[in-house]
Amino acid sequence: MYMRPESLxxxxxxxxxxxxxxxxxxxxxxxxxxxxxxxxxxxxxxxxCAVLAYKYINVDGLEAAHGRAPAVATGLKRARPENIxxxxxxxxxxxxxxxGETLHTANRGENLTVxxxxxxxxxxxxxxxxxxxxxxxxxxxxxxxxxxAEVGFPIRACEMLDTLEAPAYIERTSVHNPGAVRKTKKAxxxxxxxxxxxxGYSFVEVLSMCPTNWGVDPVTGASWVKDAMIPWFPLKKFxxxxxxxxxxxxx
Amino acid sequence: xxxxxxxxxxxxxxxxxVLLAGKLLCIAAMxxxxxxxxxxxxxxxxxxxxxxxxxxxxxxxxxxxxxEHPGVVIALNEPSVAKFEPKMRPGGLLIWNSSLVKTPPTxxxxxxxDLDATGISLEEGTERGANMAALGALIALREGFLSxxxxxxxxxxxxxxxxxxxxxxxxxxxxxxxxxxxxx
Amino acid sequence: MSKKTVLMKGNEALAEAALIAGCRHYFAYPIxxxxxxxxxxxxxxxxLGGVFLQAESELAxxxxxxxxxAGGARTMTSxxxxxxxxxxxxxxxxxxxxxxCVLVNVxxxxxxxxxIAGAQGDYFQATRGGGNGDYRNIVLAPGNAQxxxxxxxxxxxxxxxxxxxxxxxxxxxxxxMSEAVVLPEPTGKTFExxxxxxxxxxxxxxxxxxxxxxxGSLEAHNLHLQKKYDSITQALRxxxxxxxxxxxxxxxxxxxxxxxxxxxxxxxxxxxxxAGLFRPTSLWPFPDKELHELARKAKxxxxxxxxxxxxxxxxxxxxxxxxxxxxxxxxxxxxPALDDVIxxxxxxxxxEVTHVHAS
Numbered sequence: 001m002y003m004r005p006e007s008l009x010x011x012x013x014x015x016x017x018x019x020x021x022x023x024x025x026x027x028x029x030x031x032x033x034x035x036x037x038x039x040x041x042x043x044x045x046x047x048x049c050a051v052l053a054y055k056y057i058n059v060d061g062l063e064a065a066h067g068r069a070p071a072v073a074t075g076l077k078r079a080r081p082e083n084i085x086x087x088x089x090x091x092x093x094x095x096x097x098x099x100g101e102t103l104h105t106a107n108r109g110e111n112l113t114v115x116x117x118x119x120x121x122x123x124x125x126x127x128x129x130x131x132x133x134x135x136x137x138x139x140x141x142x143x144x145x146x147x148x149a150e151v152g153f154p155i156r157a158c159e160m161l162d163t164l165e166a167p168a169y170i171e172r173t174s175v176h177n178p179g180a181v182r183k184t185k186k187a188x189x190x191x192x193x194x195x196x197x198x199x200g201y202s203f204v205e206v207l208s209m210c211p212t213n214w215g216v217d218p219v220t221g222a223s224w225v226k227d228a229m230i231p232w233f234p235l236k237k238f239x240x241x242x243x244x245x246x247x248x249x250x251x
Numbered sequence: 252x253x254x255x256x257x258x259x260x261x262x263x264x265x266x267x268x269v270l271l272a273g274k275l276l277c278i279a280a281m282x283x284x285x286x287x288x289x290x291x292x293x294x295x296x297x298x299x300x301x302x303x304x305x306x307x308x309x310x311x312x313x314x315x316x317x318x319e320h321p322g323v324v325i326a327l328n329e330p331s332v333a334k335f336e337p338k339m340r341p342g343g344l345l346i347w348n349s350s351l352v353k354t355p356p357t358x359x360x361x362x363x364x365d366l367d368a369t370g371i372s373l374e375e376g377t378e379r380g381a382n383m384a385a386l387g388a389l390i391a392l393r394e395g396f397l398s399x400x401x402x403x404x405x406x407x408x409x410x411x412x413x414x415x416x417x418x419x420x421x422x423x424x425x426x427x428x429x430x431x432x433x434x435x
Numbered sequence: 436m437s438k439k440t441v442l443m444k445g446n447e448a449l450a451e452a453a454l455i456a457g458c459r460h461y462f463a464y465p466i467x468x469x470x471x472x473x474x475x476x477x478x479x480x481x482x483l484g485g486v487f488l489q490a491e492s493e494l495a496x497x498x499x500x501x502x503x504x505a506g507g508a509r510t511m512t513s514x515x516x517x518x519x520x521x522x523x524x525x526x527x528x529x530x531x532x533x534x535x536c537v538l539v540n541v542x543x544x545x546x547x548x549x550x551i552a553g554a555q556g557d558y559f560q561a562t563r564g565g566g567n568g569d570y571r572n573i574v575l576a577p578g579n580a581q582x583x584x585x586x587x588x589x590x591x592x593x594x595x596x597x598x599x600x601x602x603x604x605x606x607x608x609x610x611x612m613s614e615a616v617v618l619p620e621p622t623g624k625t626f627e628x629x630x631x632x633x634x635x636x637x638x639x640x641x642x643x644x645x646x647x648x649x650x651g652s653l654e655a656h657n658l659h660l661q662k663k664y665d666s667i668t669q670a671l672r673x674x675x676x677x678x679x680x681x682x683x684x685x686x687x688x689x690x691x692x693x694x695x696x697x698x699x700x701x702x703x704x705x706x707x708x709x710a711g712l713f714r715p716t717s718l719w720p721f722p723d724k725e726l727h728e729l730a731r732k733a734k735x736x737x738x739x740x741x742x743x744x745x746x747x748x749x750x751x752x753x754x755x756x757x758x759x760x761x762x763x764x765x766x767x768x769x770x771p772a773l774d775d776v777i778x779x780x781x782x783x784x785x786x787e788v789t790h791v792h793a794s
C-alpha cells in the first residue's frame with residue numbers, strides 16, 4: 001500500500017517518467033519520518049535536476065551554487081550543529097564542478113550526510129557527458145561515445161572517498177529494482193542515524209535512471225543500470241566505521 | 252612647538268628583532284601622544300634575506316606608512332647598508348652595525364655612526380640584542396625624540412608574557428648602546 | 436591618549452573587531468596580504484567557542500559563509516584581490532538569497548596574480564559586483580587601523596539590518612600597517628532573523644534560495660532588491676570632508692590614497708593654495724549628492740587612486756560636469772607620491788591663473 005510520508009510534499013514533481021529522483025526523494029522522506037527528524041532537518045539542494053528538491057521534501061531548504069553544496073552544508077552544520085544537514089547532489093555537481101568541495105568535506109569528516117544520485121549523465125541541461133558517463137556512452141557532448149583516451153574514465157566516487165581516513169560511512173546502492181530500493185532506504189537511514197549520533201561524514205551513492213536523456217524507455221533504463229552501470233560501479237558498503245568499531249569492541 | 256616628523260627604516264636579517272625594534276619606537280611615541288605607523292616589508296621580500304620595517308612618528312596623522320627616503324636608518328647587516336644608504340635623505344642619520352658590516356657606508360651628506368651592536372649584545376651573553384643596542388644609540392643621538400624610560404615601558408607592552416623575563420637583559424643592552432653612542 | 440590605546444596591525448584590529456561584533460563563524464583561504472586575519476581567528480575562535488575553518492578554496496570559503504549565514508550566524512570571510520575574484524559567484528548567490536555577511540578585501544595589485552603590495556584596483560569589482568546579476572553590496576572604505584576596527588563592527592549591524600553582504604574594502608598597506616587603535620565596544624544591537632534555517636519545528640518550512648523560475652517572480656525579486664538598494668542609497672552615503680569649505684581644488688580619495696591626499700591638502704594650504712579633501716567612506720552607496728555640492732563651488736576636482744582610474748568614474752557621475760574632474764593614479768602596488776599630488780594641484784593653480792589672464 002502506498003502511503004505518502006509526512007516529509008514528502010503532496011505536489012507533482014518536475015521529474016520525467018522513469019527518473020530515479022522521485023523514488024529517492026520518497027525514501028529520504030520515509031527515513032525522516034521514521035527517525036522523527038523532519039522538523040530538525042535542513043536540506044541543501046544542488047544545481048542540476050534536484051535543484052527543486054526543497055519543493056518536494058517538507059523541510060527547511062537551502063539552495064547552493066553548482067558544486068558548492070558540501071561547502072554550504074559545512075557552514076550551515078558548523079553554525080547549527082543541532083540540526084540534521086543533508087546535501088543532495090547529482091553527478092555533475094558532486095564530481096565535476098564540485099569535486100574539490102566533495103573531497104574536502106569528506107576529508108574533514110563533517111558530521112553531515114551526502115546523498116549522491118549517479119545517473120551517468122547531466123539531466124537538467126539536456127543530456128551532456130558527466131564525470132560518471134560510461135565508456136562508449138553517447139551523450140550530447142560525447143556523440144561518438146565517451147572516449148577514455150581523450151576524456152578519461154568514469155570516476156568512482158565511493159572508491160575515491162574510501163581512500164580518506166575521516167568518513168564514517170560510505171555505501172553505493174541502486175534503485176533499479178524493488179530489492180535495490182529497499183537496500184537504498186536502509187543505507188540512507190543508516191547514514192542519517194550516524195549523523196544523529198555524531199559519528200561523522202556519511203555518504204550514500206545511489207545509481208539511478210535517466211531514461212529521458214539516455215534515450216530509452218523506463219524499463220530499459222532500469223535494466224541498463226544493472227547491465228551497464230553496476231559492473232563499473234559495484235554496489236557495496238565501502239565503509240561502516242561505527243559498525244566496525246562496535247565489532248572490535250565486542251571481540 | 253611641533254616636533255619634526257621622523258621617517259625611520261630599521262633593517263637586518265630575520266631573527267635580529269627588526270620588527271620588534273620598530274614596534275618599540277611606535278609604542279613609546281604613541282604613549283607620548285604622537286601619531287605613529289609601522290609597516291614591515293612582507294611576502295616574498297621576507298624570504299630574500301633582509302627584513303625591514305618603516306616607522307613614521309609625527310605630530311600630524313601619518314600619510315604614507317611606507318618610507319621611501321628615510322631620515323633615520325638602522326642597518327644591522329651588510330645588505331641593509333647597501334639597500335638603504337642610497338635612499339636616505341641628505342642630512343639623515345645612519346646607524347650601522349660595525350660588528351657584522353664589512354663595507355662601511357660612504358656618503359658624505361649623512362651623519363654616519365658605527366655601532367658595535369652585536370658585540371655590545373654579546374657582552375650580555377646573547378647575539379639577539381643588536382636591535383636594542385641600536386635603539387639605545389638612536390635615543391642618544393636624537394635629542395628630545397624619546398627617552399630610555401619610554402622604551403623600557405614599551406618593552407613590557409610589546410613583548411609577550413613568556414619573553415618578558417628577558418627584558419632586564421634588553422634594558423641593559425639598550426643602555427649599553429646609549430652609552431656607546433654618547434661616548435662616540 | 437588613554438591607556439586603552441594599543442598598537443595594532445590593521446588586519447588584526449579588523450579581526451578582533453569582528454569578534455567584538457559577535458562573529459563566531461569565520462571561513463577563509465590563505466592569501467597575502469591578509470594572512471594575519473585567518474591566523475588571528477585560528478588562535479582566538481577556539482578561546483571563544485567559535486568556528487575557524489580554513490577552507491579548501493576561496494569558493495568553498497564563501498559558500499561556507501553562505502551556509503552559516505543561512506543558519507542565522509554572524510559570519511565573515513576575508514581575502515585579497517585574486518581570492519576575492521574567486522568568491523564572486525558566492526557573493527552573487529548570497530546577494531540573491533539576501534543573506535547577511537561581512538566580506539573583507541585587503542586589496543593587492545593585479546590583474547591576475549599581480550603582486551602583494553597594496554592597491555585599489557578592485558573598486559569596480561566591489562562597487563559594481565563581480566558576480567552575475569543585478570545586485571549591490573554595501574562597501575565601506577576605512578582609512579586607518581581604527582576605522583578597520585570601527586567599520587567592521589558597524590558592518591555586521593548593517594549586514595543584519597539590510598540582509599546584505601557588507602564589504603570592507605581595504606588595501607595591503609592598511610592591512611599590514613600597525614597604528615594606534617582603541618578597540619570599539621559591541622553595539623549591543625540585535626536583529627530578529629525570522630528567515631533563518633533552524634528546522635521546520637512548529638512552523639512552516641523556510642527556503643533560502645536565489646532561483647526563481649515562475650513567470651514574473653524573478654523580476655519581482657529584482658524590483659524588491661532594487662527598492663532595498665534605493666533605501667540604502669538614501670540612508671547610507673558616508674564621507675568625511677577636510678578643509679573643503681572654501682576649497683578651490685577638491686581632492687577625492689579613499690583608503691591609503693586619502694591619507695596621502697590629506698597631507699597634500701595641508702602642504703598646499705601652507706603654500707596658500709585652497710585645497711580640500713573629500714573622502715568617501717562608503718563606496719557603495721557613493722556619496723554623490725554631497726560631492727556634487729562641493730563641485731558647484733570648486734574650480735577643479737582631482738581624484739587620487741592606487742589604480743589607473745576606477746572611482747574617478749563615480750566622481751564624474753556625481754559632479755555631472757559642474758567642474759573639470761582630473762585624475763592622478765598609481766598602479767601595481769605603487770603609492771601616489773605626496774610631491775606628485777601637490778605638484779598636480781599646483782599645476783591646476785598655474786593653469787587657472789593663466790586662464791584668467793587670457794580671458
